[in-house]
Amino acid sequence: MAGTAMIVQPPPLEYAIPRATGNGKTAFAVLASPEVQAFLAQPLAKAIQKIAHVPGMGSPALRAPNARVEDFSDPNLPALAEGMVRAIEELHGIGLTACQVGINVAVFAVDLGACVEIGRRRGGDSVCKKLTLDGRSLLRGASPGVALFFNPTMRCGGREVRAEEGCLSIPSPTDPGKSLEVKLWRPSDATLSYQDLAGAWHVLDADGWPARCLQHEYDHVQGRLITDRDPRWRDRIFPLPGEGELASSEPDRR
Numbered sequence: 054m055a056g057t058a059m060i061v062q063p064p065p066l067e068y069a070i071p072r073a074t075g076n077g078k079t080a081f082a083v084l085a086s087p088e089v090q091a092f093l094a095q096p097l098a099k100a101i102q103k104i105a106h107v108p109g110m111g112s113p114a115l116r117a118p119n120a121r122v123e124d125f126s127d128p129n130l131p132a133l134a135e136g137m138v139r140a141i142e143e144l145h146g147i148g149l150t151a152c153q154v155g156i157n158v159a160v161f162a163v164d165l166g167a168c169v170e171i172g173r174r175r176g177g178d179s180v181c182k183k184l185t186l187d188g189r190s191l192l193r194g195a196s197p198g199v200a201l202f203f204n205p206t207m208r209c210g211g212r213e214v215r216a217e218e219g220c221l222s223i224p225s226p227t228d229p230g231k232s233l234e235v236k237l238w239r240p241s242d243a244t245l246s247y248q249d250l251a252g253a254w255h256v257l258d259a260d261g262w263p264a265r266c267l268q269h270e271y272d273h274v275q276g277r278l279i280t281d282r283d284p285r286w287r288d289r290i291f292p293l294p295g296e297g298e299l300a301s302s303e304p305d306r307r
């Protein structure tokens with residue numbers, strides 16, 4: 054998900070983005086593939102700038118199935134995790150899913166601290182009043198920072214709330230230096246079950262802007278983009294190949 058900072062113009066196309074690496078492979082096979090290995094050796098943030106500005110988008114990885122991580126001793130996972138966290142920080146983004154950098158593994162990263170701060174600035178429904186990890190509130194004490202969510206499943210509930218959101222993978226058609234902003238209705242509350250980098254299971258409960266950001270990244274894991282949720286853009290920007298070809302459906306309602 055795009056942060057509040059403007060995305061800078063992309064450098065010349067000097068970085069190789071892996072083609073869609075999903076399509077039935079295990080996460081281990083995806084990460085061990087030569088394209089992904091070469092990709093992980095590059096500066097990730099610069100590569101994302103390229104992917105974020107391909108006219109009309111264009112990475113098939115955004116629509117390909119994302120493999121669940123079954124083996125948390127996979128030696129490639131720490132490099133992927135570190136790269137995603139670094140990329141978010143360098144791009145001033147607040148969320149990033151692996152498929153956005155051409156890696157079809159079911160994992161995303163979210164800067165929860167930045168989400169809370171953005172919600173506070175936006176006010177209204179965006180203000181976060183609930184952010185608990187395994188029942189403990191993350192709203193007291195130090196900022197929770199960037200967290201990684203492997204093999205996520207989500208339930209959503211509460212009220213329907215509307216807000217404008219942008220995506221690092223979708224440039225504005227009129228100003229390619231910025232993300233397209235789309236006004237979307239989403240449920241106010243999200244409960245995410247996921248595994249951490251060590252494979253341990255957790256439950257994160259959120260409302261406000263963090264809940265919206267988690268739903269945005271969870272959509273990416275399902276092969277879904279913000280434009281799919283807006284009739285004005287659905288058929289104009291990187292249209293879905295067909296509902297049946299998506300990895301899964303929308304988040305479950307509670």
Ligand SMILES: [Zn+2]
Nearest residue numbers: 054220221222
């Ligand atoms: Zn996005």
